[in-house]
Amino acid sequence: MNNYAKINVSVDCVIFGWDGEHLNVLLIEQKRAKKNKHLGPRYAIPGDLVLENEGLDDAANRILKELTKLEGIYLRQFEAFGNPSRVKELKDQDWLKEYREEPDAHVITVAYFSLVRMDMVNPEASSFASNTIWVEMHNIPDLAFDHNLIINKALLRLQQNVEQKSIGFELLPEKFTLTQIQNLYEAILDKGLDKRNFRKSIKKLETIIPLNEKQVGVTHKPGQLFEYKPS
Amino acid sequence: MNNYAKINVSVDCVIFGWDGEHLNVLLIEQKRAKKNKHLGPRYAIPGDLVLENEGLDDAANRILKELTKLEGIYLRQFEAFGNPSRVKELKDQDWLKEYREEPDAHVITVAYFSLVRMDMVNPEASSFASNTIWVEMHNIPDLAFDHNLIINKALLRLQQNVEQKSIGFELLPEKFTLTQIQNLYEAILDKGLDKRNFRKSIKKLETIIPLNEKQVGVTHKPGQLFEYKPS
DNA sequence: ACAAAAGTGTTGGAGATACACCCATGA
DNA sequence: TCATGGGTGTATCTCCAACACTTTTGT
Numbered sequence A, B: 001m002n003n004y005a006k007i008n009v010s011v012d013c014v015i016f017g018w019d020g021e022h023l024n025v026l027l028i029e030q031k032r033a034k035k036n037k038h039l040g041p042r043y044a045i046p047g048d049l050v051l052e053n054e055g056l057d058d059a060a061n062r063i064l065k066e067l068t069k070l071e072g073i074y075l076r077q078f079e080a081f082g083n084p085s086r087v088k089e090l091k092d093q094d095w096l097k098e099y100r101e102e103p104d105a106h107v108i109t110v111a112y113f114s115l116v117r118m119d120m121v122n123p124e125a126s127s128f129a130s131n132t133i134w135v136e137m138h139n140i141p142d143l144a145f146d147h148n149l150i151i152n153k154a155l156l157r158l159q160q161n162v163e164q165k166s167i168g169f170e171l172l173p174e175k176f177t178l179t180q181i182q183n184l185y186e187a188i189l190d191k192g193l194d195k196r197n198f199r200k201s202i203k204k205l206e207t208i209i210p211l212n213e214k215q216v217g218v219t220h221k222p223g224q225l226f227e228y229k230p231s
Numbered sequence C: 001a002c003a004a005a006a007g008t009g010t011t012g013g014a015g016a017t018a019c020a021c022c023c024a025t026g027a
Numbered sequence D: 001t002c003a004t005g006g007g008t009g010t011a012t013c014t015c016c017a018a019c020a021c022t023t024t025t026g027t
Helices: A034-039 A056-068 A090-099 A147-163 A178-189 A195-203 B034-039 B056-068 B090-099 B147-163 B178-189 B195-203
Strands: A006-018 A023-030 A047-049 A076-081 A107-117 A129-136 A208-214 A224-228 B006-018 B023-030 B047-049 B076-081 B107-117 B129-136 B208-214 B224-228
Touching: A006 A056, A006 A147, A006 A178, A023 A056, A034 A090, A047 A056, A056 A076, A056 A107, A056 A129, A076 A147, A076 B076, A107 A147, A147 A178, A178 A195, B006 B056, B006 B147, B006 B178, B023 B056, B034 B090, B047 B056, B056 B076, B056 B107, B056 B129, B076 B147, B107 B147, B147 B178, B178 B195
Parallel strands: A006 A107, B006 B107
Antiparallel strands: A006 A023, A006 A047, A006 B006, A023 A129, A076 A107, A208 A224, B006 B023, B006 B047, B023 B129, B076 B107, B208 B224
16 A cells, blocks of 8 residues: 545636726635734635545636636636645735645645636625635736736736637627727737738638627727627 | 545656657556456556645656656646546556555546657656556557546647647757658657658757768668757 | 668748728717 | 727738659668
8 A cells, every 4th residue: 555645636716807908817805814804905816625526627617606606607727736835825824724624734726717708797705705806917916825826827828829819709799899809819918919910810710700880989980890600 | 614625636647758760658557466467457657646745746756756767857747637537437446446545536637748769768667567668659558547538638738839849859869860850740740741841940940950970871871960959 | 773761942822010091980 | 170999901021831853872
């Protein structure tokens, strides 16, 4: 019989949100015990321990729902983080002591990400989350554990996916203008794109179909509307 | 205090080997108890449980060494597999009963891959491996657990990396011909490549530098030799 | 001389990049 | 009439794919 060790396994979810203008990340504020209130708010991405005999994808969906009430979101696994010290910084220990039987046990985490339209989802804090907030990507505070690192790695993956045009349109309203798509892509890639070239490449896609409608109520030339038909 | 569950965590290593002609995968033959000898040999990729407070990368290196004596190989994490039933098939249970205290416990595994030159490494079975063998990629037998699936996923990743030219040259002898590189690429991508086009694209790389030397001892026109200088 | 692999250039098409002005609307 | 973002075309370049014959060596 070998020696062996069971280990705490968690999943963490990086939920990117698009508000039509900026790329955001969904954070939860973690509840603190009364005696630790003076330490100020503590933010994290939604995540928790995996249960015995629970699949990783199942765990990710369950945990996201428990903490934020979000359901039916396509989550994509991208990396496991297992540095033994990832959970042992002082800033994390006082919180873990409230919620875990073995606060300084080794925890490896399997990270997932997704990208959603902020106006199509409605996160509500629950369980040990006291609050949920969207924070702009360029404005993320210091987070619990190694969550800042996890978000950065998730963004790299998202950018790779977008460059292959394999994600993005699901995020737009039913009817949208080409400029809206371009804004989305620019926010994800964090760089400007040439308007004419971008429009050429989008118009070539068969999944984006033009409508006989225009924007209304804008204070400038109204743009043509398009819709997305998944292939 | 939340309920929580500790879980067995393992790492598994897909070691691709290049023999100058074909792409191989390193398998171990797992030892069986005497009473199970009649069941015949049982093959798997090298893998075992992670220890408490051990990083994932550290675990991967340790376990690969324990089972095959291979050391100093660059291992790259690519995916975590956590299907609760991945370890519960009948074929796996009789083996697990010999080596694990809780043979039907849920095990999630974090998978790594690497690509090595077969003539530069020398795997030797050790620990619960009774044997190590290189098997051609197209010829892999039924393996323990979900290891066939893991190998297939690893190959996809390897192919993606190679198409971005981000791996491969480390695998060639110190001095090599362009044809040798092409053979390597064809084996990994599992398809033929145009000789002239391939040579054009390689010669454009600054990391591949031509030498004033030729092959010797070949029974045909000797090729020019090149060397790889990592940037 | 023959067998075996090395070596070599051109063309056509597709896709990416760079670039500047007029248009429709509401205020 | 002005401010605002919508909308449009061309020239150039780079990259990729397709394709066949001559050269050098050992036997």
